[in-house]
Amino acid sequence: MTHDHDLVLRPTPAQTEAALNPPTRRPATTPQVGAERRASMVRNGGDLVVETLQGLGATTVFGLPGQHALGMFDALRRSALTYVGLRMENNAGFAADAYGRITGEAAPLLLSTGPGALMSLAALQEASAASAPVLAVGSQVPTAGLGGGRHGYLHELRDQQASFRDIVKSVHTVRTASQIPSAIAAAWESALTAPHGPVWVEIPQDVLLAPTALPVVTAVDATPHDIVPRPELTAVAADLLSTAERPAVIAGGGVVRADASGKLRALAEKLNAPVVTTFGGKGAFPWEHPLSLQSWLEDRHTTDFLEDADVLLVVGSGLGELSSNYHTFAPRGRVIQIEADLGKLESNHPALGIHADARLGLSALLEAVRDRADSGAEERVRDVLARVRERIASQELALEQQVLSSVREALPDESPSFWDMTILAYWAWSAFDPRRPDTMHSAQGAGGLGYAFPAALGAAAADRTRPVLAVSGDGGAMYSIAELAAARQYGFDVTWLIVDDGGYGILREYMTDAFGEATATELARPDFAALAESFGVPALRTTPESLTEDLSKALGTPGPSVVVLPAALRMFAPTHL
Incomplete structure (x- = not known):
C-alpha cells in the first residue's frame, strides 16, 4: 500500500533567489581560508538530511552525486556518515538493497534528479519485491x-515522484527545510514497518542549498509499527494445525526478513510438520533437518506433497509464480497464510489470512499449538527428496551439480552469497544449502540482471569481517562491470565468480525450447580476467576441476577478486504437470 506525504508549502520567489544565491561575506583573510571557514560554519538543507539520517541511526549511505543533489553531498563532509559511491545509480540501489537485507536497517540511497533518479528504478523494484528497506x-x-x-x-520531469509511486511503499515530498527531518523520519518508519520496502523522499535543489538557522537534528523517533496477529485468527489456526493429519509449511522471504527462523523451527518440530523454503526464503529452515523438504519447488513431487497436506501453513510468502510451481500448485486442504503485506493475503489462494509480521505470527502460533505426534513425517520427507534426486540424476547433469557443490565447499558457512539471474543461480534456488539464515540472496524478486556484484559490495560495506561471494553469468556481469572500480576503491572483500558461457544462457535455453533456436542471446564479451586486472583487481581463469581450490583461495585472500569459469551449464528440466 502506498501512502503519500505531499507537503506543498513553497518559499517565496525572494527566498528561492536567496537560497540559490546566498550572500557572501568575505573575512579579512585570504579567499581560500575564507571559503574553508564558511564551509565549516554554514549549515544548509543538506545538513538537515544527513543530521536526520544520523539521528535515526544510519551509519552508511550509498549513491551518486548530481547537480541538484550537491547540497546533500557537500553536507556529508560535515557528518560522521560513511559514504559508498558506486558508478551507476541502479548498482548503488542494489548495494543499498543488500545492506538493508544484511543489517535489517534502512539503507540510505542518495540520488540526483531526472536521469539519475530514474536509473535507480530497477533496483528499487527488486527491493520492493524482496522487502528490502531502502530509503531513497x-x-x-x-x-x-x-x-x-x-x-x-536540466533533468526536469513533469512529475518525478509519479515514476516511483508504483514501486515504493511511500512517497514523501519536501518543499521547505523545516519539513526535512519529519519527512525523512516518516520515510524511515515506513521502510522498516513490515513488510520492509523501499521509500522515496524528494527535496528541491534550492531547499538543499539554502542556509538554515534550524538547530542541529539530534535523536529522531521513527519507531516502526508492529503488525500483530489477531488472537481469534491465531486460535483457529492453532487448532487446525494441532489436529491436522498431514500438516506442511511453506516458508517464504518474510521469515528471513523478520529474523524468525528460530520460531519457524520450533513450531515445525512441535507440530512434526515438513517445511519447504521458497527461493526467497532460503535459509529460513535448516537444509539438513529431518523435516526439511529443502527448496525443490520446480518439482512435481514436492508440489504433489504440498497439495496433499490437509492443513498448509504459508508464512511470509504470497505464493507467487516461482513459489507455486508456475501457478500449477492447487492445494486441496485448508490453507493458513501469515503475511505482513496485506495485498498478498489470499491473492492467489483462498486461505485463513492472518495479517501479521512473520515473527509475531509464528510466536503467537508457537504459544497456542499443541504438541503433535507423527512418526511418519520424517519418512515422507525422505521419500520426496529421494524421488527428486532420482529425477535429477536421470538428466545427466553431473557438471552442473559439480560446479554448485564446489561453490558450496569453497564458501565459508558464515559468508553471504549474492546470485544474479543466471543458470547457476537457478540451480542454487532449488539445490544450494545456505547453511545459515540470511546468507543467500538473489534477484528473483523482480528478476533484473546485474544484481549480484553490486549487492555483494553492499553486504561487504555492512560487515567487513567476512568475505562475500557474488555469482553472475557473463551477460549479467556486463551490467555491473564498472563496479570493479568501486570494489577496488573501497577494498571490499568480495569475490566475483563469473560463469562465462558466451551469452544469455537461460534465455538461450528458453528460446530453443520454445522456438527451436535462439535469437539475440549470443554475446561478444571481454577477457574478464584481464579486464579485472586492469582495474587492479586480482583475477584468474579456472576450470570445474579446480574451482573449489581457486575459489577457496580467492575467498581467503582479503580484498576484491574475480574468478572466471568458462562453462556452458544446462538447467534441469522442471516438472509442472
Whole structure:
C-alpha cells in the first residue's frame, strides 16, 4: 500500500533567489581560508538530511552525486556518515538493497534528479519485491520549476515522484527545510514497518542549498509499527494445525526478513510438520533437518506433497509464480497464510489470512499449538527428496551439480552469497544449502540482471569481517562491470565468480525450447580476467576441476577478486504437470 506525504508549502520567489544565491561575506583573510571557514560554519538543507539520517541511526549511505543533489553531498563532509559511491545509480540501489537485507536497517540511497533518479528504478523494484528497506532520498529541480510545467531546468520531469509511486511503499515530498527531518523520519518508519520496502523522499535543489538557522537534528523517533496477529485468527489456526493429519509449511522471504527462523523451527518440530523454503526464503529452515523438504519447488513431487497436506501453513510468502510451481500448485486442504503485506493475503489462494509480521505470527502460533505426534513425517520427507534426486540424476547433469557443490565447499558457512539471474543461480534456488539464515540472496524478486556484484559490495560495506561471494553469468556481469572500480576503491572483500558461457544462457535455453533456436542471446564479451586486472583487481581463469581450490583461495585472500569459469551449464528440466 502506498501512502503519500505531499507537503506543498513553497518559499517565496525572494527566498528561492536567496537560497540559490546566498550572500557572501568575505573575512579579512585570504579567499581560500575564507571559503574553508564558511564551509565549516554554514549549515544548509543538506545538513538537515544527513543530521536526520544520523539521528535515526544510519551509519552508511550509498549513491551518486548530481547537480541538484550537491547540497546533500557537500553536507556529508560535515557528518560522521560513511559514504559508498558506486558508478551507476541502479548498482548503488542494489548495494543499498543488500545492506538493508544484511543489517535489517534502512539503507540510505542518495540520488540526483531526472536521469539519475530514474536509473535507480530497477533496483528499487527488486527491493520492493524482496522487502528490502531502502530509503531513497532524491533531489528535485528548484521549487520555482515545480508544478507540472516545462520550465527548461536540466533533468526536469513533469512529475518525478509519479515514476516511483508504483514501486515504493511511500512517497514523501519536501518543499521547505523545516519539513526535512519529519519527512525523512516518516520515510524511515515506513521502510522498516513490515513488510520492509523501499521509500522515496524528494527535496528541491534550492531547499538543499539554502542556509538554515534550524538547530542541529539530534535523536529522531521513527519507531516502526508492529503488525500483530489477531488472537481469534491465531486460535483457529492453532487448532487446525494441532489436529491436522498431514500438516506442511511453506516458508517464504518474510521469515528471513523478520529474523524468525528460530520460531519457524520450533513450531515445525512441535507440530512434526515438513517445511519447504521458497527461493526467497532460503535459509529460513535448516537444509539438513529431518523435516526439511529443502527448496525443490520446480518439482512435481514436492508440489504433489504440498497439495496433499490437509492443513498448509504459508508464512511470509504470497505464493507467487516461482513459489507455486508456475501457478500449477492447487492445494486441496485448508490453507493458513501469515503475511505482513496485506495485498498478498489470499491473492492467489483462498486461505485463513492472518495479517501479521512473520515473527509475531509464528510466536503467537508457537504459544497456542499443541504438541503433535507423527512418526511418519520424517519418512515422507525422505521419500520426496529421494524421488527428486532420482529425477535429477536421470538428466545427466553431473557438471552442473559439480560446479554448485564446489561453490558450496569453497564458501565459508558464515559468508553471504549474492546470485544474479543466471543458470547457476537457478540451480542454487532449488539445490544450494545456505547453511545459515540470511546468507543467500538473489534477484528473483523482480528478476533484473546485474544484481549480484553490486549487492555483494553492499553486504561487504555492512560487515567487513567476512568475505562475500557474488555469482553472475557473463551477460549479467556486463551490467555491473564498472563496479570493479568501486570494489577496488573501497577494498571490499568480495569475490566475483563469473560463469562465462558466451551469452544469455537461460534465455538461450528458453528460446530453443520454445522456438527451436535462439535469437539475440549470443554475446561478444571481454577477457574478464584481464579486464579485472586492469582495474587492479586480482583475477584468474579456472576450470570445474579446480574451482573449489581457486575459489577457496580467492575467498581467503582479503580484498576484491574475480574468478572466471568458462562453462556452458544446462538447467534441469522442471516438472509442472
